[in-house]
Amino acid sequence: MSGEARTPVISVRGLTKRFGDKVVVDGFDLDVERGQIHGFLGPNGSGKTTTIRILCGLLVPDGGKGTCLGYDILGESWAIKQRVGYMTQRFSLYEDLTIRENLDFVARLHGLAGRRAKVDAALDRLGLATRGDQLAGTLSGGWKQRLALAACVLHEPDLLLLDEPTAGVDPKARREFWDEIHALAAGGMTVLVSTHYMDEAERCHRIAYLAYGRLLAVGTVEEVVRASGLSTWHVSGPEQRIAALARELEGRPGVEMVAPFGATLHVSGADAARLDAAIAPYREEASLAWNRGEPSLEDTFIHLMAEAADNHAGARR
């Protein structure tokens, strides 16, 4: 990639947004580079949607500054809106318009030249060429989501903001959706996508993890997992024994998380020495097989969130 690839598409510092007394986004910094797929993760209410809305000019931040596509997010949202495609969490096209009419509407708003050809091409790509006259409201969830994506890339934006685009969509449709996103990114489009799915996070170039409006971790998946300093043991054995073991380990000093996966238990803690000490009495049990495991992204996030919750509560006190 050329030198231009290094210029950040999104660069914000100290972004803050309050709704009443509640601070939803709390001094948030983020850099996203061109052509990257940047995952946006965090529990419900962590400020993902609010941040995305600020970036595309739908909300005015209470504090902080930054640029999106080189334009000031505070004063140049009109220019940003021209170059951004935003896919809302909830289907927000017109259910009482047909698929084609929806695309026509978006194309006209953006003043696209050769509208008819572009809409036809979009319908072809969607595989909806023969169903263009069907009302958008009659589409199933997966198709609605594909239509919404087609509508927000119609004007070939430089930046795509996707807010939980695959919520409630079946695995096959999700896979296809992500293939499409990777194809778009390969074409030079930058993508910021929020999600709750770990497998989707792993398909991102970089991820950012939010909780309580703060950015807790940012980097590639490996970097985020490594940075958490979490160590994990996998233990398997008879079902009854595993269930009992889970209860026994829960709350022991050094044990932060105990999560059963079938007949295997994932036991994690941030302090490797204390974790080892905590499980030592059980290491010799004949029916149990202990193995050192890699912490998963999910383990990492739950760890980060628990940590943030403590800090959050501490700050409140």
Add this chain to the structure above:
Amino acid sequence: MKRPHFAWHRLVAVVVKEFIQLKRDRLTFAMMVGIPLLQLILFGYAINNDPRHLPTAVLSQDNSVFSRAIVAGLQTSTYFRVTVIAGDVAELDRMLARGEVQFAVEIPAGFERQLMRGDRPALLVMADATDPAATGNAVGAIERIVEGALTPLLDGPLLTLARVPPAVDVRVHRRYNPEGLTQYNIVPGLMGTILTMTMIIMTSLAMTRERERGTMENLLSMPVRPTEVMLGKLAPFVLVGGLQVLVILGAARLLFGVPMAGPPVVLAVGLLVFIVANLAVGFLFSTVARNQLQAMQMSFFFFLPSILMSGFMFPFRGMPDWAQMIGEVLPLTHLLRVVRGVMLKGNGLADSWPDIWPMLAFLLAALILAATRYRQTLD
């Protein structure tokens, strides 16, 4: 299978839930209590079926004790309020056509001389009968008022003149609607009320519907200006309004035989301004209301004074001054005057303009207010 019985606990569950939801929607609740109270007070005092103090222009071509007595008699009757002393007949006509006065009284030259000779001089009373209800009572009383005014003067040698038939021949002309047909008044008025209702309701739902269906977020994220959204949403309804006008005018002509005395172009101009003004009000409501129910309530809140205080249902001049001032703000008040003026009186643009510009001003105010109320963010 046994059918489940009616159970009180389930009924109670639903009732409790409904009450909670009703309580949550504060604005709706406030409107349900506040609007009836406000309207009761507003209309209770404003509406009057026996209008008095009707503005009257007098042209006196005979300066005598008798003509002065008649003018004084009109005033003290409380039916008439002499607001203008006209210089000639043309001025009387113009004032009637523009609706500045309800009555024009002409006392002819040589009135005193003819009266003294017992020639029963004519006293010409012209009433603007476009709204028969507004003039009915005053017209009914006029002969008695004139007689009462003159009787004290007709004493001594003139006593014989006070006998039947009366000394003065009061001739009442019901202008513009000589037969006093209610339809002539109601049908053009209905056009205005029908337009008010449909136009405001349609556009008051415009933005609230986008918000309720969740399409607002998508719309706002795309590059589109508030004025573009606003005008775009109003445009289709200008056409719908035009269609309604054609239907109503056709029916007025074919079913009720309402005449079209003036130029239709002037009527079209007035209606266009009126339609857009109402659409703009509706759009303004839709930028304020949080949901479609509130938008509907606001529409009715505007609609009721429009029919009750515009002169459509009750004579405009029957209302107290403060109520007339409110009425003057409403576009329907002015539209009624334009429509009745053009269709019944044959008014042209010059005579209609005094009622077209207030609608234009209202339209601009509503548009500007709506454009500033329109939020480009979700804040």
